[in-house]
Amino acid sequence: MSQSRQINVSKNGVPVIAIVVLAIIFAVGLFVVGFDQGHIFSLVYGEEAFQDMYIHELTHDMRHAAGFPCH
Amino acid sequence: MKTFLFILIVIASGASAGLILGVANLVFVEPSLDQATGIENQHLFATGEEKDTPEFQIKYEGYRTWQKSGQMLAGGILGISIGSLFGIAFALSRNALPGKTDIKKALVLAGIMWLTIYFIPFLKYPANPPTVGDPETVILRGILYLSFITISGFGAVGFYKLSQKLKTKKFIAIVGYVAFIVIAFITMPENPDQITAPVDLVNHFRMMSAFTVSLYWLSLGLILGSLWTHYKPHKEITSFS
Numbered sequence A: 001m002s003q004s005r006q007i008n009v010s011k012n013g014v015p016v017i018a019i020v021v022l023a024i025i026f027a028v029g030l031f032v033v034g035f036d037q038g039h040i041f042s043l044v045y046g047e048e049a050f051q052d053m054y055i056h057e058l059t060h061d062m063r064h065a066a067g068f069p070c071h
Numbered sequence B: 001m002k003t004f005l006f007i008l009i010v011i012a013s014g015a016s017a018g019l020i021l022g023v024a025n026l027v028f029v030e031p032s033l034d035q036a037t038g039i040e041n042q043h044l045f046a047t048g049e050e051k052d053t054p055e056f057q058i059k060y061e062g063y064r065t066w067q068k069s070g071q072m073l074a075g076g077i078l079g080i081s082i083g084s085l086f087g088i089a090f091a092l093s094r095n096a097l098p099g100k101t102d103i104k105k106a107l108v109l110a111g112i113m114w115l116t117i118y119f120i121p122f123l124k125y126p127a128n129p130p131t132v133g134d135p136e137t138v139i140l141r142g143i144l145y146l147s148f149i150t151i152s153g154f155g156a157v158g159f160y161k162l163s164q165k166l167k168t169k170k171f172i173a174i175v176g177y178v179a180f181i182v183i184a185f186i187t188m189p190e191n192p193d194q195i196t197a198p199v200d201l202v203n204h205f206r207m208m209s210a211f212t213v214s215l216y217w218l219s220l221g222l223i224l225g226s227l228w229t230h231y232k233p234h235k236e237i238t239s240f241s
Ligand SMILES: [Zn+2]
Pocket: A060, A064, A070, A071, B130
């Protein structure tokens, strides 16, 4: 038990899995609100998504308010 | 550390602070956004791209209402996102942070992160209301902004590590970070866009924007610190063997 625990925990006692999960949430969330220009929906809807920019339009006001570059 | 409880606390505090940000934006920032999009409409009427008809106004109002609802959704997502980074940083640095209580520690860290990854980048690349940005340069501006945040953030971590090695004369690390960020500030290219919107509108918008984002960081520190104090996720689960 104690051996496997040493492998999965960083030297500060923070579980590595928690850091990985939170780092992914951070990156995806930041991209969605701050930078997406249709990229995420293009995975499903193809080129059309870059025209519609649904996520961009929906997060648009926050994009300006929180200081991300926009139009 | 209780892994699941830790993640839950981080997400809950990020979401709560993010919703506070959303509400604050609706109250303080949206009036400037409405003003700026109103100017855009005047341009559209002047160039003949759109006609100032009741139909246009209904369509426009509906669209803006939808976008404003997005403010709350985006507040939740952005709140959880930045909150996750804050949670990682807090868990890793908690033992080293000054302050006797977890609330004080969380507020100190929130202050440092606010300064290094929000406020200093904001001074270099301040927020702009609609009509200012050129859509052609949005990717360049995104890269510049994100690069400067990354440089400042990793710079702060680097000089913090240095300060741990210095033991005495820790202030040298702070002086080092200041020199480092001044050089980055001067050498990074300027925002390429010309500001054509009224100066008063742009300045008011920037003040309101800085206010609500700062409110977010304050809320985040307070809420995470309080939840941490209450639930103590750093404590190991006591086993009865
Ligand atoms: Zn915009």
